[in-house]
Each structure stands twice: as C-alpha cells, then as structure tokens.
Amino acid sequence: NYYRDVNRLLHAVQKNATKGDPRSVVKAIDNFCRQKEWAMNVGDEKGCILDSVVSEVNPVTVLELGTYCGYSTVRIASLLPPRAKIITLEFNPDYAKIARQVIAWAGLEDKIQVVEGPSGEWIPKMKEQFGVKTFDLVFLDHWKDRYLPDTKLLEDCGLLRKGTILLADNVICPGTPDYLEYVRNSPRYKSQYFKSHLEYTKAEDGLEKSVFLG
Ligand SMILES: Nc1ncnc2c1ncn2CCOCCNC(=O)c1cc(-c2ccc(F)cc2)cc(O)c1O
C-alpha cells in the first residue's frame, strides 16, 4: 500500500543520504524514485526550476501546500537564508510522519514547520496561529482542485503582498485548468509557464510562476 512505499523511501534516505546534508537527501530520493519506485515528488528536473525561483526570490516566509515526503520542503529550505521559515501543510498524517523524519535527517527542523490538516482550514488561521503577516513565496503542490480556491483564500486572508510569488506544480499533469485560467487572465497576476516533465518520466508537465500584483 501507499504507506509501505513511503516508508521504503524514508529507509532509502536513511541508508543512502548523509545526515545533516540536505542535497544528499534530495539525491537519495531522486535515485530511489528513478530506480525503484515512482513517487509524486516534484523531482530533479522541475526541482532545478524550483531552485532557481527560490534563489531569485530569496524568501523569508514560505508556504508549501502539500508536503508529501518533504522532498520539495528540504529542497527549498536548503536554499533559504538563516532566519527564513517554511510552513508546510500536509493532509495525510502518514505522509506528515515520514516528512518529519526526512526533514530531521536533512537537519532542517529549525527552518520547517509541518502542519497537519486541510489547507482550507489552516490558511485562515495562519496569522493568529503562526504570526505570519504575508508570504514571500507559496509553493502549490497539493490537491489540484484546491489550487484555485486556496489562492482566493490566501488573497482574502491578506496573506499575499505586492510581489508575492506563487509557484504551482503539475499545471499540465495531472493539470489544474481552472487555476491556470485564473492566474493567466486575472489583472492581479503576472504569470509565466516553465515547461518541463512529470517527475521521473517523459510526460509533459510544468510549473506556473505567478507574481501577485496587489
Ligand atoms: N494540506 C492539504 N490540504 C488539502 N489537500 C492536501 C493537503 N496536503 C496534501 N493534500 C492531498 C494531496 O496531496 C498530494 C497532491 N499531489 C498530487 O496529487 C500529485 C500527483 C501527481 C501524479 C499522480 C499520478 C499520475 F499518473 C501523474 C501525476 C504528480 C504530482 O507531482 C503531484 O503533486
């Protein structure tokens, strides 16, 4: 079952990655998913695009929607300045448990807060619960039909500021048509598509980077 698979992914990290070395954790997961079992991490090809956006934005406050095993969480956190923080929301408690251990192996617990529960419930509580004013970067990688409602929720809760970057995974596969239509046609966003491939495959996929104009 799916839980056993993610457990094997964790063991591959603990076996092949150097404790405290985030990039070796990323490498170990990519090798495992390429050679042993596909898993829905953003992967190494789209991961490089993610790295370049993170390095360009140099965010202090990051929100990630959909932690899964923590691959992109570790990838982002490894590029953040010292005081920067990531809040990452995961709905599935089994995934959250694995992600916490992957994050601990990478030695990034101090930068990352894994929050369990549905994004729709937690986004309205961000300010009061975590003292967040606005996010500098939001990485959307959770249920594809939640990208649009959660983006509107982030707007309504005043969690986006002029210049906040939204980076969305899987806009082609599995696809997020309503979200794409919104960010590409709304006067409140400037959007750009980064063509790539579905993690560990030759299928087309890509990331959509959208700047909130306020
Ligand atoms: N806090 C929260 N609130 C609400 N919902 C939440 C949540 N936290 C998690 N969830 C639930 C969903 O989490 C996982 C979402 N990710 C994907 O489904 C995904 C699927 C594929 C894929 C699969 C099969 C194919 F054939 C082709 C592509 C590829 C990807 O890169 C994906 O990211």
Ligand SMILES: [Mg+2]
């Ligand atoms: Mg994804």
